[in-house]
Amino acid sequence: MSFVREVSRALVSHGRAVMPESRRFWAAGMANELDRIEEDGAALRWALGGVMTAYLERVSEFFGSAPVRGLLLLPLLFEVMQSVFAQTMTLAWRLGATPMLGVMGEQTPGGDYHRFIPLLELVPDWYVWAGFVAGGLVLAAGVQLIRRRPSAVVLFIAGVAVELVAEALVHRNAAFNEAARQVFHFRDVQTTRDLLIPIATQMIPVFIAGSLWLATRGTRARAEAAS
Amino acid sequence: MFMARKPRSSKQTNQLLAVLASDRERWRHGYDLSQETGLKSGTLYPLLMRLSDLGFLEARWTEPEREGRPARHEYRLTEAGAALAREQAATAMEPTFVKAKGVVLA
Numbered sequence: 001m002s003f004v005r006e007v008s009r010a011l012v013s014h015g016r017a018v019m020p021e022s023r024r025f026w027a028a029g030m031a032n033e034l035d036r037i038e039e040d041g042a043a044l045r046w047a048l049g050g051v052m053t054a055y056l057e058r059v060s061e062f063f064g065s066a067p068v069r070g071l072l073l074l075p076l077l078f079e080v081m082q083s084v085f086a087q088t089m090t091l092a093w094r095l096g097a098t099p100m101l102g103v104m105g106e107q108t109p110g111g112d113y114h115r116f117i118p119l120l121e122l123v124p125d126w127y128v129w130a131g132f133v134a135g136g137l138v139l140a141a142g143v144q145l146i147r148r149r150p151s152a153v154v155l156f157i158a159g160v161a162v163e164l165v166a167e168a169l170v171h172r173n174a175a176f177n178e179a180a181r182q183v184f185h186f187r188d189v190q191t192t193r194d195l196l197i198p199i200a201t202q203m204i205p206v207f208i209a210g211s212l213w214l215a216t217r218g219t220r221a222r223a224e225a226a227s
Numbered sequence: 228m229f230m231a232r233k234p235r236s237s238k239q240t241n242q243l244l245a246v247l248a249s250d251r252e253r254w255r256h257g258y259d260l261s262q263e264t265g266l267k268s269g270t271l272y273p274l275l276m277r278l279s280d281l282g283f284l285e286a287r288w289t290e291p292e293r294e295g296r297p298a299r300h301e302y303r304l305t306e307a308g309a310a311l312a313r314e315q316a317a318t319a320m321e322p323t324f325v326k327a328k329g330v331v332l333a
Contacts, residue, residue, distance in 0.1 A: 026276055029300030030268060033258040036299070046258070049268030056273070087245070218277055 004040040011047035015054035022088045063215035076142045087131035091121040117181040130166035134159045254301035281321035283308030
């Protein structure tokens with residue numbers, strides 16, 4: 001037996017071990033086809049596809065489990081909060097809700113809402129509502145995640161897209177840009193505040209979208225088959 | 228009550244349904260399906276699993292043709308799967324109107 005064939009056999013056998021219990025029937029079916037493939041290269045490609053399928057099923061099973069889906073709600077809620085925080089602050093400013101502004105300001109870098117006033121004055125209405133729409137979509141994605149519905153991914157991506165488009169449009173205003181630059185400018189540079197948190201903030205949606213896909217892929221079909 | 232939903236209609240799903248529906252009574256092996264559809268195992272098997280989960284595909288073990296060879300899986304569409312394949316084929320064959328130089332072509 002050639003080396004490539006041996007590797008292929010080892011791979012399909014690994015795939016069978018990795019595949020979740022509920023899918024073992026399929027792993028065995030894939031593995032047993034290997035003997036019918038004459039060309040070694042084709043056998044290796046077949047085996048690699050089998051291992052990939054097995055890992056995908058295993059990871060999906062993990063992400064689809066109730067405790068993991070519960071944990072995934074945390075970054076989703078963080079996204080919702082991020083979408084509506086500035087908008088809520090703007091509304092509070094416009095409604096004169098000073099105590100609420102004070103509490104919210106304490107949660108911001110610098111710990112005081114007063115420094116945001118020039119920015120709050122310039123925020124357009126549509127930007128405020130876009131934030132709430134984005135937050136609503138992400139919240140709906142959370143509900144669909146609990147229900148293990150694949151639409152969670154679409155809703156989440158739609159929410160992030162609304163936020164990104166709104167962000168891009170609002171920054172076309174030069175006065176807004178200048179106010180934002182001043183509000184978020186700090187004399188001292190802090191690695192966590194100025195580098196790590198912004199990078200993490202950008203990466204979290206990518207992580208969430210991938211996790212939602214894994215947690216909900218094929219689950220409806222499985223659930224219906226089991227019912 | 229069980230109600231079969233349709234799988235998401237992708238090009239690959241339609242390819243697979245078309246091949247399986249070309250002779251619904253015939254049981255087919257995984258590798259043969261892969262060759263007929265051009266789908267790699269990593270694409271083919273997740274599709275087979277979903278179709279089976281949704282009640283559109285039957286799967287069974289068959290005895291090996293020769294001693295010493297492992298048993299194989301065979302697949303074919305269920306009645307519901309055949310109906311789905313017909314529906315998908317009809318959708319794919321709906322006339323597309325293309326406007327070219329002011330003439331509507333079907």
